[in-house]
Amino acid sequence: xxxxxxxxxxxxxxxxxxxxxxxxxxxxxxxxxxxxxxxxxxxxxxxxxxxxxxxxxxxxxxxxxxxxxxxxxxxxxxxxxxxxxxxxxxxxxxxxxxxxxxxxxxxxxxxxxxxxxxxxxxxxxxxxxxxxxxxxxxxxxxxxxxxxxxxxxxxxxxxxxxxxxxxxxxxxxxxxxxxxxxxxxxxxxxxxxxxxxxxxxxxxxxxxxxxxxxxxxxxxxxxxxxxxxxxxxxxxxxxxxxxxxxxxxxxxxxxxxxx
Amino acid sequence: xxxxxxxxxxxxxxxxxxxxxxxxxxxxxxxxxxxxxxxxxxxxxxxxxxxxxxxxxxxxxxxxxxxxxxxxxxxxxxxxxxxxxxxxxxxxxxxxxxxxxxxxxxxxxxxxxxxxxxxxxxxxxxxxxxxxxxxxxxxxxxxxxxxxxxxxxxxxxxxxxxxxxxxxxxxxxxxxxxxxxxxxxxxxxxxxxxxxxxxxxxxxxxxxxxxxxxxxxxxxxxxxxxxxxxxxxxxxxxxxxxxxxxxxxxxxxxxxxxxxxxxxxxxxxxxxxxxxxxxxxxxxxxxxxxxxx
Ligand SMILES: Nc1ncnc2c1ncn2[C@@H]1O[C@H](COP(=O)(O)OP(=O)(O)OP(=O)(O)O)[C@@H](O)[C@H]1O
Ligand SMILES: [Mg+2]
Numbered sequence: 001x002x003x004x005x006x007x008x009x010x011x012x013x014x015x016x017x018x019x020x021x022x023x024x025x026x027x028x029x030x031x032x033x034x035x036x037x038x039x040x041x042x043x044x045x046x047x048x049x050x051x052x053x054x055x056x057x058x059x060x061x062x063x064x065x066x067x068x069x070x071x072x073x074x075x076x077x078x079x080x081x082x083x084x085x086x087x088x089x090x091x092x093x094x095x096x097x098x099x100x101x102x103x104x105x106x107x108x109x110x111x112x113x114x115x116x117x118x119x120x121x122x123x124x125x126x127x128x129x130x131x132x133x134x135x136x137x138x139x140x141x142x143x144x145x146x147x148x149x150x151x152x153x154x155x156x157x158x159x160x161x162x163x164x165x166x167x168x169x170x171x172x173x174x175x176x177x178x179x180x181x182x183x184x185x186x187x188x189x190x191x192x193x194x195x196x197x198x199x200x201x202x203x204x205x206x207x208x209x210x211x212x213x214x215x216x217x218x219x220x221x222x223x224x225x226x227x228x229x230x231x232x233x234x235x236x237x238x239x240x241x242x243x244x245x246x247x248x249x250x251x252x253x254x255x256x257x258x259x
Numbered sequence: 260x261x262x263x264x265x266x267x268x269x270x271x272x273x274x275x276x277x278x279x280x281x282x283x284x285x286x287x288x289x290x291x292x293x294x295x296x297x298x299x300x301x302x303x304x305x306x307x308x309x310x311x312x313x314x315x316x317x318x319x320x321x322x323x324x325x326x327x328x329x330x331x332x333x334x335x336x337x338x339x340x341x342x343x344x345x346x347x348x349x350x351x352x353x354x355x356x357x358x359x360x361x362x363x364x365x366x367x368x369x370x371x372x373x374x375x376x377x378x379x380x381x382x383x384x385x386x387x388x389x390x391x392x393x394x395x396x397x398x399x400x401x402x403x404x405x406x407x408x409x410x411x412x413x414x415x416x417x418x419x420x421x422x423x424x425x426x427x428x429x430x431x432x433x434x435x436x437x438x439x440x441x442x443x444x445x446x447x448x449x450x451x452x453x454x455x456x457x458x459x460x461x462x463x464x465x466x467x468x469x470x471x472x473x474x475x476x477x478x479x480x481x482x483x484x485x486x487x488x489x490x491x492x493x494x495x496x497x498x499x500x501x502x503x504x505x506x507x508x509x510x511x512x513x514x515x516x517x518x519x520x521x522x523x524x525x526x527x528x529x530x531x532x533x534x535x536x537x538x539x540x541x542x543x544x545x546x547x548x549x550x551x552x
Contacts (some may be wrong), residue, residue: 090450
């Protein structure tokens with residue numbers, strides 16, 4: 001076993017020699033990784049090492065940038081994601097962003113159901129009500145907002161808004177949820193609520209999480225990837241990586257020597 | 260002791276300076292707002308007697324009726340319904356032409372920042388904004404009056420007004436969309452929403468207040484336009500709803516009243532009405548814009 005491939009049976013996501021370049025400048029270099037179903041996997045590394053780029057490559061959001069080129073392969077349940085339509089792919093891969101970004105023109109209810117509404121997917125009212133309630137319960141927001149479902153989502157607190165955005169991603173019952181520093185704009189209380197939520201959500205979903213916060217990765221992730229200058233330096237069980245890092249760069253990062 | 264005096268002296272001079280500046284600012288502000296105050300008070304004083312229900316629902320009187328009324332010292336009978344309906348017709352038609360084209364062009368510019376064609380389009384649109392309205396009237400005369408409606412028509416008037424509105428709508432659409440955070444677009448795309456739906460269902464609704472502000476300002480700009488209408492819509496003494504026929508408009512009527520000594524009395528009331536509508540549109544668009552922030 002090499003130090004970059006953890007033993008994973010039946011991976012939900014697997015990347016093979018994935019490289020991504022902006023204007024021929026590589027931001028992600030030859031990353032190969034297999035991500036296990038129903039786990040939280042953290043992507044760590046110093047600023048600019050390609051974490052967001054790698055995460056966005058998983059639902060092909062990186063293609064929005066110009067002059068981007070992608071080499072290598074990535075599979076979701078064995079299917080090459082670069083052969084799928086990005087629109088279909090994104091319905092299997094929910095995404096949560098650094099700052100809460102509910103749609104300001106929509107109510108809480110409509111925000112949760114936005115994926116259906118904006119895509120013009122017809123659903124019965126009863127079905128919609130169920131999806132909204134289930135998604136909001138999943139993010140432990142239901143009790144807080146059940147009496148104000150038709151108020152604007154932007155009236156919620158930052159932490160509630162972020163949970164609303166997670167609920168919006170859950171409404172499609174995606175297989176994987178991609179999160180780019182989802183708690184970096186939140187206060188400690190809201191952060192710990194979101195963290196508790198992620199641990200609970202992994203029963204039904206697979207979560208890939210970019211984080212700058214090492215203690216967060218230690219608290220909630222099962223597996224960790226450590227990246228440096230676009231390369232995957234180390235990948236393994238979080239516990240092992242934190243107690244016994246193999247690569248000296250990982251150790252330096254974890255002990256706070258850089259980053 | 261001496262220095263204290265000098266210091267005091269200084270202060271009083273500074274206070275004097277402050278006062279002078281303050282007086283200057285107040286005087287200049289008064290000069291700035293005085294035209295609008297004078298205009299509105301003149302319009303109200305001269306025009307209010309003529310304003311009545313008849314004024315809004317009757318067509319313009321002929322010059323003989325007006326002359327008799329003036330000779331007997333009565334209010335001029337009739338009203339400007341033909342102008343009000345004509346203005347409404349042409350504004351609605353001009354908006355129907357300019358809003359879709361302008362909004363789509365604005366979206367195009369927003370989506371293609373820095374590209375050659377977009378920059379060219381933006382510059383041409385800016386130039387269009389500076390084209391004198393009489394020239395737009397001439398163009399519409401050549402295009403529509405001579406070749407489409409074969410005569411003066413509401414359509415020709417609307418086309419010239421639409422060209423006037425277009426650059427304002429293009430600009431405000433682009434500026435509004437630029438102010439919407441990128442993260443909102445990403446949120447929608449990450450839900451697997453196709454690009455055109457992201458624009459129509461997320462960006463446009465989010466920027467709705469900005470878009471409507473631009474449109475309302477565009478409308479208030481064209482409401483009072485007279486010159487291009489003289490060459491295109493021409494005017495009509497009765498209400499006309501056929502867009503291929505000559506049509507009246509409030510500013511056209513004001514021009515006609517000005518040229519008929521018997522009708523002078525109607526100038527002020529018509530101007531008052533026009534001014535009131537423009538003011539209301541401006542206030543409404545300010546309100547909408549204010550709500551956004
Ligand atoms: N849109 C872009 N165009 C060109 N280069 C980019 C773009 N986005 C990122 N890069 C470059 O790609 C590299 C990786 O960026 P990325 O955003 O993936 O880093 P990151 O690990 O997420 O950093 P951070 O922790 O600061 O968010 C950086 O060198 C960055 O300069
Ligand atoms: Mg990042």
